[in-house]
Amino acid sequence: MTRRFSTAILLLLVGLCSGLPLAWMAWHLVTNPEVWSEFHLTAFRLDLLGRTLGYNLSAALIATALSIPAAIVIGRGRGVVATFVWCALPISLFMPSIVYTYGWANFLLWVWKTPDFQSAGDVARCVFSLATWLTPLPAFVIGLALRTIDANLQQQAMLDGALWRVTLRQLAGPIGASVLLCTVLAVQEFAVYEPTGISVIATELRMVFDTGAVSSTTNSMLAPIGGGASRETTSPDQRARAAAAVATAVPMLVMIAACGIVGAWLLKTFSAADAIDAGPWPNVLSAGWISKSLAIGVIALIAGVPLVTLVHTLSIPIQPIFILQEFAPGVFGSMLGGVLAGSAALLLAVLATLGRSRGAIVANLITFLVGGQLLAIALIRIYNRPSLWMVYDTIAITVIAYVAKFGWIGLAAGRFTVSHRWRELRDLAAVDGATPLQTLAGVILPIAWPLLVAGGVCVMVLSITEVSATLLLMPMKPQMLTPQMMSWVHALHFDPMIEASLLLTAIVAMLALAAVGLGWLGTRPILKSAADGRR
Amino acid sequence: MNADNTMHWMSFPSAFICAYLRLVPLLLIAVAGCGRSEKPDEIWCETGVGPGKVVYPRGIAYDAKTDSFFIVDRTAQVQRLDKDGKPLAEWSMPDHLIGKPVGLSIGPDGNVYVPDTHYQRIIVYDPSGKEIRRWGKGGTGPGEFIYPTDIAFDEKGNVYVSEYGDHDRIQVFDMAGNYLRQFGSFGTGDGQFRRPQSMVITGDTMYVTDACNHRIIQFKLDGTWVRNIGQVGGSLGEFRFPYGLDIDAKGRLIVCEFGNNRVQLIDPQTGKGIATWGQPGREPGEMAYPWGVVVDKRGRVVAVDAGNNRLQVFEF
Numbered sequence: 041m042t043r044r045f046s047t048a049i050l051l052l053l054v055g056l057c058s059g060l061p062l063a064w065m066a067w068h069l070v071t072n073p074e075v076w077s078e079f080h081l082t083a084f085r086l087d088l089l090g091r092t093l094g095y096n097l098s099a100a101l102i103a104t105a106l107s108i109p110a111a112i113v114i115g116r117g118r119g120v121v122a123t124f125v126w127c128a129l130p131i132s133l134f135m136p137s138i139v140y141t142y143g144w145a146n147f148l149l150w151v152w153k154t155p156d157f158q159s160a161g162d163v164a165r166c167v168f169s170l171a172t173w174l175t176p177l178p179a180f181v182i183g184l185a186l187r188t189i190d191a192n193l194q195q196q197a198m199l200d201g202a203l204w205r206v207t208l209r210q211l212a213g214p215i216g217a218s219v220l221l222c223t224v225l226a227v228q229e230f231a232v233y234e235p236t237g238i239s240v241i242a243t244e245l246r247m248v249f250d251t252g253a254v255s256s257t258t259n260s261m262l263a264p265i266g267g268g269a270s271r272e273t274t275s276p277d278q279r280a281r282a283a284a285a286v287a288t289a290v291p292m293l294v295m296i297a298a299c300g301i302v303g304a305w306l307l308k309t310f311s312a313a314d315a316i317d318a319g320p321w322p323n324v325l326s327a328g329w330i331s332k333s334l335a336i337g338v339i340a341l342i343a344g345v346p347l348v349t350l351v352h353t354l355s356i357p358i359q360p361i362f363i364l365q366e367f368a369p370g371v372f373g374s375m376l377g378g379v380l381a382g383s384a385a386l387l388l389a390v391l392a393t394l395g396r397s398r399g400a401i402v403a404n405l406i407t408f409l410v411g412g413q414l415l416a417i418a419l420i421r422i423y424n425r426p427s428l429w430m431v432y433d434t435i436a437i438t439v440i441a442y443v444a445k446f447g448w449i450g451l452a453a454g455r456f457t458v459s460h461r462w463r464e465l466r467d468l469a470a471v472d473g474a475t476p477l478q479t480l481a482g483v484i485l486p487i488a489w490p491l492l493v494a495g496g497v498c499v500m501v502l503s504i505t506e507v508s509a510t511l512l513l514m515p516m517k518p519q520m521l522t523p524q525m526m527s528w529v530h531a532l533h534f535d536p537m538i539e540a541s542l543l544l545t546a547i548v549a550m551l552a553l554a555a556v557g558l559g560w561l562g563t564r565p566i567l568k569s570a571a572d573g574r575r
Numbered sequence: 576m577n578a579d580n581t582m583h584w585m586s587f588p589s590a591f592i593c594a595y596l597r598l599v600p601l602l603l604i605a606v607a608g609c610g611r612s613e614k615p616d617e618i619w620c621e622t623g624v625g626p627g628k629v630v631y632p633r634g635i636a637y638d639a640k641t642d643s644f645f646i647v648d649r650t651a652q653v654q655r656l657d658k659d660g661k662p663l664a665e666w667s668m669p670d671h672l673i674g675k676p677v678g679l680s681i682g683p684d685g686n687v688y689v690p691d692t693h694y695q696r697i698i699v700y701d702p703s704g705k706e707i708r709r710w711g712k713g714g715t716g717p718g719e720f721i722y723p724t725d726i727a728f729d730e731k732g733n734v735y736v737s738e739y740g741d742h743d744r745i746q747v748f749d750m751a752g753n754y755l756r757q758f759g760s761f762g763t764g765d766g767q768f769r770r771p772q773s774m775v776i777t778g779d780t781m782y783v784t785d786a787c788n789h790r791i792i793q794f795k796l797d798g799t800w801v802r803n804i805g806q807v808g809g810s811l812g813e814f815r816f817p818y819g820l821d822i823d824a825k826g827r828l829i830v831c832e833f834g835n836n837r838v839q840l841i842d843p844q845t846g847k848g849i850a851t852w853g854q855p856g857r858e859p860g861e862m863a864y865p866w867g868v869v870v871d872k873r874g875r876v877v878a879v880d881a882g883n884n885r886l887q888v889f890e891f
């Protein structure tokens with residue numbers, strides 16, 4: 041009964057956040073004649089598709105190449121340096137993409153000059169910014185995969201003089217999957233390209249939704265945010281623009297689906313991973329000083345350079361109180377959105393410990409992969425009606441978007457407690473006559489709560505830094521920091537933009553550290569018991 | 576993990592998580608739609624490209640002689656609207672790939688002066704949109720600009736151009752665009768700016784919105800600093816990113832605040848706030864990142880509600 045009830049609530053929540061927008065998109069894809077015209081690959085469409093794939097695949101390849109030293113340290117590192125890499129590596133990914141790209145643009149201006157808008161240099165700047173922003177992802181995917189490789193196999197390979205060949209073969213799947221994962225995330229990203237008006241599918245999607253047409257010499261995309269979500273309850277125009285935007289997104293969706301499917305297949309087929317941790321490895325396999333030095337160098341590059349540049353570029357002394365006063369409404373809104381989304385993720389995590397959640401995770405992952413822009417457009421079209429103003433005109437619609445995009449993290453944290461390592465605990469409690477609810481309250485939550493809360497905090501962090509959906513939804517009750525920042529991203533050396541960036545980064549860094557600590561606390565007992573079991 | 580530890584941990588997390596999750600919906604309800612907004616008299620323009628439509632409008636100017644308004648938006652379209660907000664004419668800026676103007680003004684000659692912000696120049700149009708002349712180029716020397724934001728005129732026909740971009744200042748030109756002098760510099764001190772966004776001149780006094788220092792600065796026309804009005808905050812008499820500025824028939828300052836999403840009425844004598852209009856939101860009477868404001872000869876305030884793609888008309 042408890043299990044059914046919790047499954048029902050979970051499905052209701054995920055259905056509301058992910059199911060409805062996905063249904064709206066599916067409906068438009070099926071019924072919209074413009075969608076089919078997108079399959080006629082005209083020169084313009086081919087060009088756009090080629091640009092999008094070329095830029096973002098390059099970013100993914102650079103990110104994966106940069107990540108290798110850090111991945112080695114994550115997979116086979118010991119000691120202080122390894123701990124540092126674990127903690128410091130995600131910093132870039134936790135910075136909002138607009139803050140990150142702004143940091144790199146200012147760095148170029150500091151040491152050299154700003155490339156001309158939309159020039160080859162400008163594209164290279166965007167691709168490199170995107171690559172360094174995404175670097176932590178492949179580092180963790182490959183590093184965790186490396187941890188799962190059988191140490192005996194590696195030792196034997198080492199004796200045969202083929203350590204790297206064998207290890208690379210073992211990691212081929214995770215490396216390929218990392219490239220595709222980065223491509224998927226890069227393809228959705230528009231805030232890196234938009235400030236200098238570079239045309240890729242993600243930026244054109246927003247142009248079409250904002251103005252009804254793709255960018256051109258008479259419809260330049262270079263501008264602060266438009267009011268995509270402005271109140272036009274009865275306007276047929278917004279309906280038409282939304283439909284056109286969905287049609288524009290079709291090549292992107294096809295690309296994301298292809299990358300997602302191939303990536304998942306690669307991970308499943310080629311990965312040596314069959315457990316979270318294959319256990320201790322001999323010292324001879326530990327990451328050497330070259331890998332450790334390179335890993336620290338990569339962290340200095342991807343996190344240090346943009347942050348140091350921002351601090352250096354600020355023309356006035358940093359005054360935390362003044363900055364907080366300046367941005368108080370935006371900070372309150374962003375924090376509230378984050379807290380509410382994090383709480384919803386925590387609820388999902390708790391429900392996932394009780395009920396079935398596989399389908400919910402799949403639905404949530406699909407909305408994550410579809411990207412924030414399409415999600416926001418779907419939510420705008422669903423809720424932009426007078427009877428639903430309590431959702432549309434409040435922070436609720438933004439929280440729904442965040443849960444739709446990141447809820448899977450909470451669900452995954454909850455699902456972790458139904459893995460085989462936890463089953464013994466549940467079985468023992470059941471033998472003692474405990475109901476599922478009693479097992480949850482008396483056995484699972486007392487051990488797993490840090491992990492579940494870590495999932496919630498992680499969703500909170502990602503929600504605070506989310507750009508694509510937030511910009512289109514442009515919440516005003518309360519207002520959030522990201523849309524305000526987006527209107528300044530075009531002006532380099534601009535103090536308020538730098539102050540807001542540093543403020544956001546500081547908030548997010550503190551929360552991310554809390555999430556890492558909680559995650560460590562939550563997984564430690566179960567991993568420790570597994571290690572004890574091996575001994 | 577032993578049984579004792581389990582029992583020990585049990586009560587805290589379960590109770591905490593349950594209480595927290597119960598609190599969240601209450602918080603959501605508390606925040607949703609709090610506050611009451613005063614409705615505008617009229618709303619002009621709607622989202623889109625074309626006559627009477629705007630996408631993120633930023634600049635506005637009022638021509639009292641012809642009783643018409645000029646606006647410029649993110650599509651780089653300049654539109655002329657009649658006294659009821661109906662479109663009369665429109666034209667496009669010549670270049671807009673790297674950015675759009677953030678303001679525009681009407682000169683004593685009836686022409687439209689547009690600070691072409693990202694192209695570092697001033698372009699002058701006649702009211703029908705025909706370009707008359709342009710001046711300025713990128714740089715920090717006399718007659719050069721980084722990011723020009725607004726243009727104001729004194730009774731002698733001098734042209735004042737404000738600019739930001741690490742070299743914030745106000746330059747003074749004659750009507751032909753010849754450089755005369757300059758005042759102000761980048762900084763937080765008296766007489767210094769961080770993004771002088773809008774200017775208004777009355778008699779021999781100039782008021783400037785010093786947007787990133789969250790204040791209004793009063794100068795004499797020779798550039799002598801007189802005083803600062805306001806400080807950062809959301810209360811009456813305080814500002815967050817004041818962008819737009821105008822003065823009404825009673826000599827009161829009308830300030831449009833990008834960061835507080837409102838228009839504020841200021842008594843220039845005391846420097847105190849008298850009233851505010853608007854709050855964050857999308858409904859009529861609510862605003863999203865307003866950029867500009869003007870007062871017409873009827874005393875109507877027309878605010879550029881940029882994020883909502885519209886103009887809102889009201890009276891204090």
